[in-house]
Amino acid sequence: MxxxxxxxxxxxxxxxxxxxxxxxxxxxxxxxxxMPMVPTSKAVPFVWRWSTLYPLAQRAGDLVPVGRGGERRAIALANPGLGGVPYVTPTLWAAIQYLGPKETAPEHRHSQNAFRFVVEGEGVWTVVNGDPVAMCRGDFLLTPGWNFHGHHNETDQPMAWIDGLDIPFVNYTDTGFFEFGADGVTDDSTPDISRSERLWAHPGLRPLVGLDAKTSSPIACYRWKHTDAALAEQLALEDEGFAATVEPGHAAVRYTNPTTGGDVMPTIRAEFHRIRAGSHTRSRRDVGSLVFQVFDGKGRITLGDQEHSVATGDMIVVPSWTTWSVDTDDGIDLFAFSDAPIVERLHFNRTHFPEHA
Amino acid sequence: MxxxxxxxxxxxxxxxxxxxxxxxxxxxxxxxxxMPMVPTSKAVPFVWRWSTLYPLAQRAGDLVPVGRGGERRAIALANPGLGGVPYVTPTLWAAIQYLGPKETAPEHRHSQNAFRFVVEGEGVWTVVNGDPVAMCRGDFLLTPGWNFHGHHNETDQPMAWIDGLDIPFVNYTDTGFFEFGADGVTDDSTPDISRSERLWAHPGLRPLVGLDAKTSSPIACYRWKHTDAALAEQLALEDEGFAATVEPGHAAVRYTNPTTGGDVMPTIRAEFHRIRAGSHTRSRRDVGSLVFQVFDGKGRITLGDQEHSVATGDMIVVPSWTTWSVDTDDGIDLFAFSDAPIVERLHFNRTHFPEHA
Amino acid sequence: MxxxxxxxxxxxxxxxxxxxxxxxxxxxxxxxxxMPMVPTSKAVPFVWRWSTLYPLAQRAGDLVPVGRGGERRAIALANPGLGGVPYVTPTLWAAIQYLGPKETAPEHRHSQNAFRFVVEGEGVWTVVNGDPVAMCRGDFLLTPGWNFHGHHNETDQPMAWIDGLDIPFVNYTDTGFFEFGADGVTDDSTPDISRSERLWAHPGLRPLVGLDAKTSSPIACYRWKHTDAALAEQLALEDEGFAATVEPGHAAVRYTNPTTGGDVMPTIRAEFHRIRAGSHTRSRRDVGSLVFQVFDGKGRITLGDQEHSVATGDMIVVPSWTTWSVDTDDGIDLFAFSDAPIVERLHFNRTHFPEHA
Amino acid sequence: MxxxxxxxxxxxxxxxxxxxxxxxxxxxxxxxxxMPMVPTSKAVPFVWRWSTLYPLAQRAGDLVPVGRGGERRAIALANPGLGGVPYVTPTLWAAIQYLGPKETAPEHRHSQNAFRFVVEGEGVWTVVNGDPVAMCRGDFLLTPGWNFHGHHNETDQPMAWIDGLDIPFVNYTDTGFFEFGADGVTDDSTPDISRSERLWAHPGLRPLVGLDAKTSSPIACYRWKHTDAALAEQLALEDEGFAATVEPGHAAVRYTNPTTGGDVMPTIRAEFHRIRAGSHTRSRRDVGSLVFQVFDGKGRITLGDQEHSVATGDMIVVPSWTTWSVDTDDGIDLFAFSDAPIVERLHFNRTHFPEHA
Known part of the structure; x- marks a missing residue:
């Protein structure tokens, strides 16, 4: 024809x-x-530098108040391929959020699933359904859909962190609800660990209250000391000659819902990868979109044909079916999140390992 | 602020x-x-008339050849709210497909999930992985993701039917793969029922080959005689005083995957509703988008504030969180499909029954 | 030591x-x-002859009344290896039940799961929670745990059938409850098919009432015409050159719960096997115990080292890990039930195919 | 009749x-x-005293060698109601195992699921598939079905602990396989924590190797410090006014499989209960059998009509459907295991809370 x-x-x-x-x-x-032959995302591979993100967030902190209506001083990564919408990938939203000394971001809830990841700083508590959760470097915090949450900074220093949500997906599928809550936070105490962690963050143990499988993880915060220890043990086991890493020099953990063993939230997967000095990952591409933040160290990430040097705080987006690999001379720690639960629950998942040249 | x-x-x-x-x-x-307070779809409620659809399909049949490249003579319903893209809802694609006498639509496969529903005519066989499936009035046919399929018309009469796919969702999430197959069909025989049905379409029985849970239903075609009988029995049971219908005068069946009891495909739910003469359905709204085709009879469907008279072949789209209800003087049969599996598997489902005035 | x-x-x-x-x-x-090296059942392979069973049931019909207290005129198969307890295997109970003209077995319910299989005769209705279910040759009826049920014979002829229950398992695990119901049956009407079938026995369709997964199948009776058709189609497909049978000449279906695709009840699997004239099954042994009843035809079943000629109505017990195979000159139809759901849900399942000599 | x-x-x-x-x-x-009206176990409620168990184990240590053939110096609790068979309940086997200075119990594997719980002592390593697991007071160790395991005592002191297995259930259902392994242990190193724990015992984290759901927990040992902390937090949260305990003064955790959130093994549930000084538990009875070992403190357990004073190390059996409750003046810590996974997976579970007089 x-x-x-x-x-x-x-x-x-x-x-x-x-x-x-x-x-x-x-x-x-x-x-x-x-109906293209393979996924052909409008989103493009891209790198945002922490050295750009953080100063811009600081300037927003000076100029833009935080409060009811705007709700959050969050600056979203807008994938250059997506025509100006504030989406890092077609399904995911990612932002740097900044809270000045003594500031409070008011409580609200929404069906969108959210997490925070802290690459530097401390002094803010996220209050989730009345449970104050301290935020410290390396911590991964959850506010799954329809949980009230606010943030307050108890210190004289500003603090910034990364937010990740499924805003684009929820917007696109017309599945979102939103509700305002308290103007302040409902509990301004500042415990080191949350009640959620005290109940749930014990390895292989669960309380006898609430024995059903929960839609999202009941652990409000995955602390850095546990993540770090798990990764260190994998590399130590590798050194001792045992199978523990994804591939040589590449340790990785997935954050999970302890009531199911599955992903922390229905739409978002989160993992932490540690690549040993002098190592690299195998090139791969997957259906679904993926975002990294360098937590520590530095290295090179290859996205399709292009190599980018990356360092602490830099954020990297890998659109669906984009080949990627990481290599590092000095070692690198990477936080990662993706829409893999969407892709897998709907059975669209595929992975391909291109041949090495 | x-x-x-x-x-x-x-x-x-x-x-x-x-x-x-x-x-x-x-x-x-x-x-x-x-992040609106409730789902606020860009898609709008709308009705397409069979009296418009069919003649346009006929004209396309006269003017446009079918074959490799264009692949299908399918004319998609473009929701007026979606700016010209050929999507009936943000997640779903629906089209009338038309095949002239002795024509063949060549084989291909794609990760998109597809079904056909036949509101009139017969004489076409859809060949799914080499298994010829006769298409007759009232039949519901599946071609789940990544199964090769083509269509061929063995008669001297044209035939039209409805296609439903998750093309928008797959496009949006960058999860699609596509592959061309045979230029003709791989089996041009014309049995009354497919091998798939002979193996799988026996109530409560499964063959001892393939005892695992399958991603999609292995039943290639749900025949009208079974659907009709199931609905007739529900109304008869209601007459005899037993609980069998959704609500008075409203019989309904869901097409299911016999290996799981769940939806026929990972992204698409399909149901058939029969509303007895003089009955109406309770007003409701759900998260997720829904499309009806009137199979038989006539009635009125209220979409939000607006009432539409509908008759055989008409297609009606109900965007997410739009209140709808149906009432009928003479009885009406409705085929329905939706993205409910996406919404439910990702735990965004909610239903609301507005108070009656 | x-x-x-x-x-x-x-x-x-x-x-x-x-x-x-x-x-x-x-x-x-x-x-x-x-802790033996392999399962070493006290139960032994054994064959009960229909020519013995039926006359003894008739004599019981003449001598023993049926009614409240004894509840059922059921004569249980007592595996000769089990020391006189009325268990056909360690986990399963099987009996021939006999109901004289116009007799009624009163209603009761128990946590034990039960089925009936009819090898000859008709004229009795089993009433399950008030739903009368006709019993005819080749039908497979369910009364899952804690459903009230009674039987009544509406004819001038006696009728006998096979009962299968998990009585030994429930007794052994101390999980049984029992409750008396009506002295008669709560609905003495005699429809050809039950309301349960009218709601549920449509291939791949489910009513929109009760959309959850159910513990046991909601289909009260699996009719012979469907079973027979499914088996005939498998053999016809084999003749046409398509994969449909378990092995050459061996067609088989499993009775399933349409809300899950799994077994009909939590503790009992039921299947029907048809072996074509001149064919044989591959020798195998499985963890778990199995009982056959010959429904039609004749053949030879090898149990361990011993071969038994079997014909219509004969019942054969295969203890755990006993090698068995069937061969037939004229064709044979076999009903089969086992404790496989217990074994599989607790992950003890293994199968072994001994080498042929 | x-x-x-x-x-x-x-x-x-x-x-x-x-x-x-x-x-x-x-x-x-x-x-x-x-088919009794309610579960009427032949097993009886009973208490074994640690002050009896331990000295008898010591005497066995002096008189009976340990080694290939007898395999383990384990002395089983024989429920007085079960006619002399070495079963603590119809489904469960429990024993005190004793290993003298420098002794080794050789490796073997079996389909039976096993655990160890340590009420006193240390110095033995259980080697599971070559992974040495230190045994210390309060630790709960797993050797799920078909994992090779042996024990060796590296000290000059004997050590005793509790073994729990599903031997009776496996024996009764004819599902057991057994295989001898190495005569010694395959790794005689003595690390503080096992490789399994280093990979898996991090709260809410799993390694990226082996992402499937596993039949049994991959955590070889649940350490006392975690169990103790989880229980202490529940009581502290209760003191602070938050819902965290089963009932006032009663903290409890279940040991779980982190890949599913469910029980550690397919047939055995294990929990730890802490009852605060001056508190008591609500009387209850459940379908299924249950065994306690007092880990610390003392109290009174009421079994049916009879009250027993119990102290550290005492073992208490609660047959199916036996009413039990615990009260304590000084506080008591109880380890518990049961056959609840069998009961629940086969849908026989019921619980009843008798009215208080």
């Missing part, structure tokens, strides 16, 4: 006009765009 | 310009659009 | 006596019995 | 004799025993 030939036919022109008038649209003229 | 005040600040203007230059985007200026 | 040496030691004798006095028991003297 | 009347009938006597000769057994004469 030659579309050139078709296009010059006046009867056909009338037909196409009639289609349009009746809110119809022929498949045959646009099949390739609608 | 007054955005008016903020907007007039030159320092702030510079900040916002710097955001944009660095592919960043503040949350506080756009929160309401990104 | 020589147990001979140990046994002659007086200090040890005292120790063993002290063990006994304190309700203790050393492992080391009895390990082999407690 | 009067069984007296029936018994005196000579025709009936002949019938019953014919039943017996043909390995058949009438239901109506024994229904009450086979």
């Amino acid at each position: 030659s579309t050139d030939a078709l296009d010059s036919d006046p009867e056909l022109d009338t037909l196409y006009a009639d289609f349009e008038a009746n809110h119809l649209n022929p498949l045959w003229t646009q099949l390739g765009d609608l | 007054s955005t008016d005040a903020l907007d007039s600040d030159p320092e702030l203007d510079t900040l916002y310009a710097d955001f944009e230059a660095n592919h960043l985007n503040p949350l506080w200026t756009q929160l309401g659009d990104l | 020589s147990t001979d040496a140990l046994d002659s030691d007086p200090e040890l004798d005292t120790l063993y006596a002290d063990f006994e006095a304190n309700h203790l028991n050393p492992l080391w003297t009895q390990l082999g019995d407690l | 009067s069984t007296d009347a029936l018994d005196s009938d000579p025709e009936l006597d002949t019938l019953y004799a014919d039943f017996e000769a043909n390995h058949l057994n009438p239901l109506w004469t024994q229904l009450g025993d086979l």
Whole structure:
């Protein structure tokens, strides 16, 4: 079928006009765009530098108040391929959030699932359904859908961290609800660990209250000391000759829901990867989109054909089916999150390991 | 926080310009659009008439050849709210497909999940992985993701039917793969029932080959006689005084995967509803989008504030969180499909029954 | 460690006596019995003849009334290896039940799961929670745990059928509850099919009432015409060159719970096997115990080293890990039930195919 | 139906004799025993004293060597109601195992699931598939079915602990396999924590190797410090006014499989309960059998109508459907294990809270 030939036919022109008038649209003229041979994301691979992000957040801290209405002083990563919408990937939203000394971000809740990851600083507590959760370097915090949450800074220093949400996905699928809560936070105490952790963050143990499988993890915060220890042990076991790492020099943990063993939230996967000095990861590409933040160290990440040097705080987006690998001379720690639970629960997951040249 | 005040600040203007230059985007200026209080779909409620659809399909049959490249003579319903993209809802694609006498639509496969529903006509066989499946009025056919399929018309009459796919969702999430197959169909025989049905379409029985849970239903076609009988029995049981219907006068079945009891495919739910003469359904709204096709009879469907008279073949779209109800003087049969499996597997499902005035 | 040496030691004798006095028991003297190298059932392979069973049931019909207290005129198969207890295997109970003209077996319920299978006759209705279920040759009926049920014979002819329950398992694990119900049956109407079937026995369809996964199948009766058709289709597909049978000449279906795709009840699996004239099954042994009833035809079943000729109505028990195979000159139809769901849900399942000599 | 009347009938006597000769057994004469109204276990409530158990184990240590054949110096609790078989309940086996200075119990594996719980002492390593696991007071160790395991004592002191297995269940259901392994242990190193723990015992984290759901927990040992901390936190949260305990003064954790959130092994549930000084538990009875060992403190346990004073090391058996409660003046710590996974996976579970007098 030659579309050139078709296009010059006046009867056909009338037909196409009639289609349009009746809110119809022929498949045959646009099949390739609608159904490409492999995932062809509009999103592009990109790197945001911490050295850019943090100063801009500071300037926003000076100029923009935080409070009811705007809700959060969060600056979103807008993937350059997505035409200006504030989405880091088609499904994921990622931002740097900044809270000045003694500031409070008021409570609200929404069906969107959210997490925080702290690359530097401390002194803010996120209050989740009345449970204050200290935020410190390396901690991974959850506020799953429809839990009230606010943030307050108890110190004389500002603090910034990374937020990750499924805002684009929820917006696109028309599944979002939002509700305002208290203007302050409902508990301004400042414990070292949350009640949630005291109940749930014991290895392999669960309380006898609430024995069902929960939609999202009941652990409000995954502390750095545990993540760090788990990664260190994997590399130590590798040194001792035992299978423990993903591949030589590459330790990794997944944050999980202890009531199911699965992902922490229905739409977002989170992992932490440690790549030993002098090591590299195997090139791979997966269906679904992925974001890294360098937590520590430095290295090079190859995205498709292009290599980027990255260092602490830098954020890297890997669109669906983009080949990526990391290598490092000095060692690198990477926090990672993705939409893999969406892809896997709907059975679209595939992984491909390109041949090495 | 007054955005008016903020907007007039030159320092702030510079900040916002710097955001944009660095592919960043503040949350506080756009929160309401990104995270509305309830689902606020761009898609609008709409009705397409069979009396419009079918003649346009016929004209396409006369003017547009079917074959490799365009692949299918399918004319998609383009929701008027979605800016011209060929999507009936943000997640779903629906089209009338038309195949002339002796025509063949060549084989291909894709990760998108697809079904066909036949509102009139017969004489086409869909060949799924080499298994010919007759298409007749009232039949519901599956071609789950990554199964090769083609269509061929063995008669001297054209035939049209409805296709439903998750093309928008797959496109949006960058999860699609596509592969061409045979130019003809791999088996041009014309049995009354498919091998798949002979193996799998026996109530409560499964063959001892393939005892695992399958991602999608192995039943290639759900025949009208079974659907009709199931609905008739529900109404008869209601007449006899037993609980069998959804509500008085409203019988309904869900098409299921016999290996799990769940939906036929990971992303698409399909149901059939029969509303008895003089009955109506309770007003409701759900998270997720829904499409009806009138299979038989006529009635009125209320979408939000607006009532539409509908008759055989008409297609009606109900965007997420839109209140709908049906009432009928003479009885109406409705085929329905939706993205409910996506919504439910990711735990965004909610239903609301508005109070009656 | 020589147990001979140990046994002659007086200090040890005292120790063993002290063990006994304190309700203790050393492992080391009895390990082999407690933990054999492979399953070594006390139950033995055995065949009961229909030509024996049926006349004995008739005599019981003449001599023993049926009614409240004894509840059922059921004569249980007592595996000769099990020391006189009325268990066909360690976990399963099987009996021939006999109901004379116009007799009624009163209603009761129990946590034990039960089924009936009809090898000949008709005219009895089993009433399950008030739903009358006709019993005819080849039908497989369920009364899952804690459903009230009674039987009544509406004809002038007696009728006999097979009952299968998990009585031994429930007795052994102390999990049984029992409750008397109505002295008659709560609905003495005699429809051809039950309301349960009218709601649930449509291939791949489920009513929109009760959309959860159910513990046991909601289908009260799996009719012979469906079972027969499914088996006939498998053999026809085999003849046409397609994969449909377990092995050449061996068709088989499993009865399933349409809300899960799994077994009909939590403790009992039921299947139907058809072996074509001139065919045989591959020798195999499985963990778990299995009972066959010949439904039609005749053949030879090999149990361990011994071959038995079997014909319609004969019942054959295959204890755990006993090698079995069937061959037939004229074709044979076999109903089968087992404790496989217990074994599989607790992850003890293994299968072994011995090499052919 | 009067069984007296029936018994005196000579025709009936002949019938019953014919039943017996043909390995058949009438239901109506024994229904009450086979299918009681509520679970009526042959097992009885009973208490074994640590002050009895430990000295007898010591004497066995002096008199009975440990090694290949007898395999383990384990002395099983024989429920007085079960006629001398070495079963603590119909489904569970429990024993005190004793290993002298420098002794080794050789490696083997079996399909039976096993755990160890340490009420006093240390110095033994259990080697599970080559991974040495230190045993210390309060630790709970797993050797799930078909994992090779041996024990070796590296000290000059003997050590005793509790073994729990599903030997009776496996024996009864004919599901057991057994295989001998190395005569010594395959790794005689003595690390403080096992490799399994280094990989898996981090709260809410799992390694990226082996992402499937595992049949049994991959955590070889649940250390006392975690159990103790989890219980202490629950009571502290209760003191602070938050819901964290089962009931006032009663903290409890369940040991879980981190890959599923469910029980550690398919047949055995294990929990730890701490009852605060001056508190008591609510009377309850459950389907399934339960065993406690007092880990610390003392109190009174009421089993049916009888109250028993219990102290450290004492073992208490609660047969199915036996009402029990605990109260304590000084506080008590209780380790508990049961067959609840069997009962729940087969849907026989029920719980009843008797009214307080």
